[in-house]
Amino acid sequence: EPEVTQTPSHQVTQMGQEVILRCVPISNHLYFYWYRQILGQKVEFLVSFYNNEISEKSEIFDDQFSVERPDGSNFTLKIRSTKLEDSAMYFCASSDWGNVDGYTFGSGTRLTVV
């Protein structure tokens, strides 16, 4: 069964450093998403991406965050200058026609900022 792959599974970074989280969505999917879950809190929507541009973003997704689909297969989330409060599990998801029923999630990247 097709799956969404996220790398790395766990990343530790120093405060102020840039970090890039990588995702390989399902190949024929057109819509891409990032969610995050701070430990003990809710899974929160960050951003959605369609047709090579951001289609929607939450208040969390400020200027420190950016997304990119650099080569037609990868979908990346960049955090420019990490803060302690960016420590969380980050989930990538993709869907083929935007309907939430069709979401496939990756297994997540646990980001720890020290």
Add this chain to the structure above:
Amino acid sequence: GNSVTQMEGPVTLSEEAFLTINCTYTATGYPSLFWYVQYPGEGLQLLLKATKADDKGSNKGFEATYRKETTSFHLEKGSVQVSDSAVYFCALSEGYSGAGSYQLTFGKGTKLSVIP
């Protein structure tokens, strides 16, 4: 805004016990409701869904009924197995929220451990 509240975990049950995980929601419109499950080391997987009031979603022995009057979508299973040990997330979507996007609003998740 939308929100989902689910019971705090962790929940520990013996095999074959009855499971209920409570979930209530707040939404401005008429959302679709979902339960997602995350097994250890894996991604979030859709377990079941209901798209309108009084609908019952079911899958793998799990059931949940969309109750508009109580704004609830409680997850139940009559007889749990060790393999059901996972984190369960209740979620809602109000559908098309922007160009090509269906945002999900999640609860905090409830960790279930089933012991033999």
